[in-house]
Amino acid sequence: MKPSQRQEEILKILDQQERATVEHLAEFFEVSHETVRRDLSTLYDRRLIRKVHGGAEKAQTASEASLEVRAQFNHEQKAAIAQAAAALVSPGDSLFINSGTTTVAFARALQQSGKLTLITNCSAVAHEIWQDDSSHKIYLLGGEYDGNFTDTYGSLTIEQVRLFQADHAFLTVGAVDASIGLMEYRVDTAHLTRAMIEQARYVTILADSSKLDQVALAKICALADIDRLITDARPPADLLEALEDAGVDLHIVS
Numbered sequence: 001m002k003p004s005q006r007q008e009e010i011l012k013i014l015d016q017q018e019r020a021t022v023e024h025l026a027e028f029f030e031v032s033h034e035t036v037r038r039d040l041s042t043l044y045d046r047r048l049i050r051k052v053h054g055g056a057e058k059a060q061t062a063s064e065a066s067l068e069v070r071a072q073f074n075h076e077q078k079a080a081i082a083q084a085a086a087a088l089v090s091p092g093d094s095l096f097i098n099s100g101t102t103t104v105a106f107a108r109a110l111q112q113s114g115k116l117t118l119i120t121n122c123s124a125v126a127h128e129i130w131q132d133d134s135s136h137k138i139y140l141l142g143g144e145y146d147g148n149f150t151d152t153y154g155s156l157t158i159e160q161v162r163l164f165q166a167d168h169a170f171l172t173v174g175a176v177d178a179s180i181g182l183m184e185y186r187v188d189t190a191h192l193t194r195a196m197i198e199q200a201r202y203v204t205i206l207a208d209s210s211k212l213d214q215v216a217l218a219k220i221c222a223l224a225d226i227d228r229l230i231t232d233a234r235p236p237a238d239l240l241e242a243l244e245d246a247g248v249d250l251h252i253v254s
Contacts, residue, residue: 001029003038006031010039010049011043011049014056014057015058019052019055019057020057022037022040022055025039043056053074074210078102078105081102081230082108082109082206083253084230084251084253086106088168090114091113091115092116093113093116093117093167093168094117094118094119094166094168095116095119095168096120096168096171097118097119097120097169097170098189098192099120099189100122100172102206103122103206104122104125106206107124107126107128115135116136117139117166118138119139119141119164120138121140121152121157121192122151123150124150126138126140141161143155143160144157151189153188158195161195165199166196166200167200168200168202169196169200169204171196171205171206172205172207173193173207174211174214175215176205176213176223176235177215177239178213178223179242180215180219182219182220182221182225182226183216183217184217184218185218190220193220194221202227204227205228205229205230208232209232209235212231212236213238213239222246223243223246224246226248228251229248229249229251230251231250231251231253235250
């Protein structure tokens with residue numbers, strides 16, 4: 001089978017089951033793991049799939065897995081990003097933190113940061129911080145609740161965000177692109193993240209490398225609207241150049 005034919009078949013498989021592992025595809029097509037990885041890289045470059053740990057999933061700009069599902073992937077990378085971000089926090093700081101598996105890991109990493117004031121729309125983030133040290137001041141924003149992501153959203157949530165002026169916003173996003181900027185898969189989440197960015201003095205984005213050079217449904221802001229990006233791998237050349245042009249401080253953890 002020609003590579004182009006195999007890649008079309010991979011897309012058909014992902015249409016049916018949304019996610020597939022390298023091991024499963026190698027067995028199905030009776031080819032090596034390396035051959036499958038080359039196929040996935042080709043499809044990824046064409047923005048037809050999203051690469052995930054150990055395989056790939058269907059690329060849809062308005063579709064993202066639940067917090068529970070995403071928590072199963074890229075554990076080490078997210079933990080490293082979280083530890084690097086936590087090292088930037090000082091006792092007495094006020095922080096916006098949005099919903100995401102990396103920000104939950106960040107909340108878990110805030111063990112030695114001293115007493116903090118934290119504003120979040122994510123109950124999982126609030127719970128992690130509370131378990132760590134109940135002396136922290138925690139504001140859990142209200143609004144419409146989505147149990148798949150353990151977060152609140154909507155106009156009521158944004159109204160509450162605008163009551164605060166925080167020292168920092170430590171935020172995760174759905175996608176980062178050189179020309180578009182930061183994006184989210186849910187429109188309401190994009191609006192909320194933008195509001196947190198507007199109300200913070202310093203903005204740090206926590207995004208593992210699977211989010212880089214990707215596109216999602218709703219734009220949050222331009223790269224120039226953030227101060228720092230913490231990720232686990234060197235971004236592609238066009239994104240790296242765009243970050244430099246926007247004056248974004250890039251931190252790559254290992």
